[in-house]
Amino acid sequence: MAAVLTARLSEADVRAALGTVVDPELDEPITDVGFVRSVAVTEGPAGAAVEVHLRLPTSFCAPNFAWLMVSDAHDAVSAVPGVASVVVELDDHSDSDLINRGLAAGLGYRGTFGHEAEDSLDGLRATFRRKAHTAAMERALTALLRRDRALDVAALTLGDLPAGEHTTAALLRRREALGLPTDPAAPVLVHDDGSRPDPAQAEAVLRRARSVRISVDGNAHFCRGLLTTRYPGSEADQTPRPDDRPLIPLEVRS
Amino acid sequence: MYTKDGEQYYVVDSHIALWDARPENQRNIHGKQFIDCFYDYHRNLSPESEVWGYEEYLYQGGERLMRDVFADGIVDHAVFQPARLAEFYHRGFGQTEEAFALAQAHPDKLTYNHYWDPRDGENGLDALRANAERMNLQGVKLYTADWHGESRGWKLTDPMAYRYLEACRELGIRNIHIHKGPTIRPLDRDAFDVADVDHAATDFTDLDFVVEHCGLPRLEDFCWIATQEPNVYAGLAVAIPFIHTRPRYFAQIMGELVYWLGEDRILFASDYALWTPKWLVERFVDFQIPEDMTEYAPLSTEVKKKVLGLNAARLYGLDVPEHLRLPGADETQTGPREPAAADLASV
Numbered sequence: 001m002a003a004v005l006t007a008r009l010s011e012a013d014v015r016a017a018l019g020t021v022v023d024p025e026l027d028e029p030i031t032d033v034g035f036v037r038s039v040a041v042t043e044g045p046a047g048a049a050v051e052v053h054l055r056l057p058t059s060f061c062a063p064n065f066a067w068l069m070v071s072d073a074h075d076a077v078s079a080v081p082g083v084a085s086v087v088v089e090l091d092d093h094s095d096s097d098l099i100n101r102g103l104a105a106g107l108g109y110r111g112t113f114g115h116e117a118e119d120s121l122d123g124l125r126a127t128f129r130r131k132a133h134t135a136a137m138e139r140a141l142t143a144l145l146r147r148d149r150a151l152d153v154a155a156l157t158l159g160d161l162p163a164g165e166h167t168t169a170a171l172l173r174r175r176e177a178l179g180l181p182t183d184p185a186a187p188v189l190v191h192d193d194g195s196r197p198d199p200a201q202a203e204a205v206l207r208r209a210r211s212v213r214i215s216v217d218g219n220a221h222f223c224r225g226l227l228t229t230r231y232p233g234s235e236a237d238q239t240p241r242p243d244d245r246p247l248i249p250l251e252v253r254s
Numbered sequence: 255m256y257t258k259d260g261e262q263y264y265v266v267d268s269h270i271a272l273w274d275a276r277p278e279n280q281r282n283i284h285g286k287q288f289i290d291c292f293y294d295y296h297r298n299l300s301p302e303s304e305v306w307g308y309e310e311y312l313y314q315g316g317e318r319l320m321r322d323v324f325a326d327g328i329v330d331h332a333v334f335q336p337a338r339l340a341e342f343y344h345r346g347f348g349q350t351e352e353a354f355a356l357a358q359a360h361p362d363k364l365t366y367n368h369y370w371d372p373r374d375g376e377n378g379l380d381a382l383r384a385n386a387e388r389m390n391l392q393g394v395k396l397y398t399a400d401w402h403g404e405s406r407g408w409k410l411t412d413p414m415a416y417r418y419l420e421a422c423r424e425l426g427i428r429n430i431h432i433h434k435g436p437t438i439r440p441l442d443r444d445a446f447d448v449a450d451v452d453h454a455a456t457d458f459t460d461l462d463f464v465v466e467h468c469g470l471p472r473l474e475d476f477c478w479i480a481t482q483e484p485n486v487y488a489g490l491a492v493a494i495p496f497i498h499t500r501p502r503y504f505a506q507i508m509g510e511l512v513y514w515l516g517e518d519r520i521l522f523a524s525d526y527a528l529w530t531p532k533w534l535v536e537r538f539v540d541f542q543i544p545e546d547m548t549e550y551a552p553l554s555t556e557v558k559k560k561v562l563g564l565n566a567a568r569l570y571g572l573d574v575p576e577h578l579r580l581p582g583a584d585e586t587q588t589g590p591r592e593p594a595a596a597d598l599a600s601v
Contacts, residue, residue: 025471058294059287062439063406094287094438116406146548207513207590210549211474214506219471221500222298229298 009048009082011039017076018052021069024128025062026220027135030054030069033220034227034237037091047084050077055234057226059094066090067109068121070099130192133174135216138209140167141188154202159184166242255578256328256562258539261555264578266566267332267531269431269466269491269523272319272353274345276312284401285342291437296528299495304533314527316356323524324363325532330563331572332526333365335395335431335466335491341402354389365570367393367431372414373402379421386425392570393429394422395466398450399438407439410450419458428461429569430454434476435467435492448472452479455486462569464521467492468511477514484588487569488515490561491525497537505543509550513590517557521566535562556580 018039019031030036037053052073056066074088089100102112110117118124140161145151161168175182180194187196189205197205220241228235256263275289293311314322323332334357336348350368357366368391370382385391399407408415410432422430434448448469455463466489469476480486488511496504511520522538524531539558543550559580567574 058291058437059284060291060436060438094284114404142549146546149548204590208474208478211477211510211514214503214510215471215473218473218496218500218503218507221503222471222496225298225499226294229294 008043009041009050009080011041013080013082014039014041014050014052014077017080018073020076021072023065023069023223024125024132025065025216026223027128027132027216028220028241030073032239032242033224034231034234035069036237037231044084048082049085049087050080050083051087051089052077053089053091055091055227055231056093057223057230059092061093063093063095063099063113064109064117064121064124066093066095067099067102067112068124070103071109074103129174129177131212131216133171133178133180134192134209135213136167136171136174137188137190138206138213140165140171141206142210142213143167153189153206154187154197154199156188157184158182158186158188161188170242255330256535256539258536261539261559262578263535263539263559264563264567264574265329265331265531265535266522266563266570266572267323267329267524267526268464268521268566269335269489270319270323270332270526270531271334271336271347272314272316272349272356273337273347273527274313274349275343275347279343279345281342281344285339288339288342288347288437292528295436295492295495299499300529301498301533304530311527316352319356319526320360320363322530322532323526325530328535329531331363331365331567331570332531333367333393333566333570335367336369337395337397337433338369338371338400339397341400365392367391367395367429369395369397370418371396371400371402372408372412372418373405375414379417382418382421383425386427391425391427393431394427395431395433397433399433401438410454415454416457419454419461423458423460429464430458430461431464431466431489433467434465434469434472436470448476448479451486452483455479455483459485461485462487464489464569466523468507470507473507473510477510480519481514481590482588484519486515487519487521487565489521489523491523492528494522494524494534494538495529497534497541501541502544502547504541505547505550508541508553509543509547512553512557513550517560518565520561521569522562538562 015031015036018036019029021030022028023030023033023035026033035054035056037055040051042049054070054073070088070090074086077083077086077088088103090096093099098112109121110119141153172182180190189202190196191205224238256265275285280286289312293308296311297305323329334353336350336353339347354366357364366389368385368389370378398409432451448465451463451465462485464487465476468488468490470493480488493507496507524534541553543552564574564580
């Protein structure tokens with residue numbers, strides 16, 4: 001019988017898979033914000049058994065977001081070649097028992113939470129994909145405006161954005177995710193559906209986008225900070241917020 | 255009253271609590287999780303000199319509350335905004351009788367607001383009427399994410415909630431404080447917007463809706479509805495302590511609120527005992543929007559006086575000494591303010 005050469009599954013493979021799971025509200029991978037508490041891989045005859053523990057900044061982080069991240073993590077790890085079984089558990093949450101049981105039994109979101117739950121979390125995902133795009137659009141525009149206040153925001157196209165800048169790349173990525181045009185002639189300032197605002201509305205559209213961006217960034221800082229308060233040492237598991245979002249430096253004064 | 259650099263500020267702390275989260279009052283694990291979450295907010299956002307020990311954080315009692323809230327005579331008046339959380343605590347989280355008695359003992363300094371929950375049905379309506387009379391209620395604090403039996407939340411637009419709002423109107427309870435922010439969230443209902451406030455504010459134009467925690471973490475949704483409804487206010491509880499650890503974030507929150515709501519509809523609050531008001535007032539008076547944030551106009555002394563106390567004094571009919579008032583406080587307006595002052599916006 002010929003020996004089958006298979007690479008052993010490593011913890012790094014599992015973490016790479018978990019890196020595709022995003023906290024929709026913060027628009028960051030759960031691996032960057034320190035939500036992955038532990039990864040254990042045990043090789044067996046049929047393949048690897050993987051156990052992942054996740055943690056969140058508070059016991060009461062929104063249960064729908066918690067479910068989304070935990071079930072996405074389960075899906076992502078299950079899809080890694082060589083994985084035979086997966087257990088993903090959420091630790092120290094007000095709904096830990098409910099979520100962990102529901103996930104293990106494959107009950108789905110509604111099956112787990114019952115009558116007050118929406119049938120699907122697709123709407124939630126869509127809302128936050130839109131917000132991520134809106135925030136990226138505002139970052140790209142405000143970065144330019146701080147250099148040149150006389151810019152005509154409504155007239156800017158993607159080709160006018162500095163190529164190679166993180167803010168530009170981030171905006172293009174989020175436009176792709178939404179199916180919005182990414183060609184150089186496409187306007188930068190758009191409504192959620194990709195349509196160009198009337199020039200008279202441009203200011204209001206930008207201002208509203210700014211309040212979205214401030215919410216997203218503010219949540220990211222608060223959640224990162226609370227996680228390190230709740231789990232001392234978890235700073236080591238966080239990577240700095242990417243520099244495509246440079247507008248609120250995280251500044252801790254003592 | 256707070257005095258700094260020759261300016262005098264009348265101060266109203268529009269959101270305080272007298273809570274009891276000691277183990278003997280915790281009904282289950284959630285009671286512990288809830289206060290632990292508060293304690294983490296407290297530790298995460300407070301200056302080191304203001305951090306309390308865990309034991310003293312669980313319960314303060316009236317005597318200590320009076321010392322903490324009215325320290326150095328800075329706060330002139332404070333308003334109780336209790337949370338019930340009956341599923342987490344045997345005797346509830348906010349201590350109704352203790353707080354009410356304290357308010358009766360110090361009527362010049364304290365106002366007691368109570369709560370209601372439409373899921374209490376007809377009995378709750380009767381209780382509201384009785385409480386309104388006994389407590390002479392001017393306001394209520396509503397927590398739409400509170401658990402209630404199998405339910406994980408409700409909306410201001412639920413038909414039963416409208417009956418309670420109608421009762422408030424009839425009973426002269428004008429100030430509707432509604433919790434929209436951390437800690438617990440409704441499961442799906444209302445999970446990412448404040449749309450129910452929008453509807454209620456439109457249908458009850460004679461009531462004032464103070465959105466506590468200004469809708470964080472959904473500031474944008476809150477600003478959008480508040481700019482259109484003249485009877486919607488922003489409560490700064492939980493937002494203002496960012497002034498210490500994340501001053502640039504706080505600057506942007508203030509910049510956005512002043513832009514969308516104007517300076518007449520923002521209310522200072524410490525959220526005591528989450529934080530104490532003294533250091534927050536001192537920091538806020540010294541605070542300014544960083545110069546590189548050219549998209550926002552600086553905060554004037556007049557804006558700070560309104561936010562710290564004059565706006566809340568108007569809502570609660572407090573008698574502000576003549577020398578602490580501002581001339582000609584106008585009716586509140588709708589729509590974004592002074593776009594020209596925010597230079598980036600005018601490009």
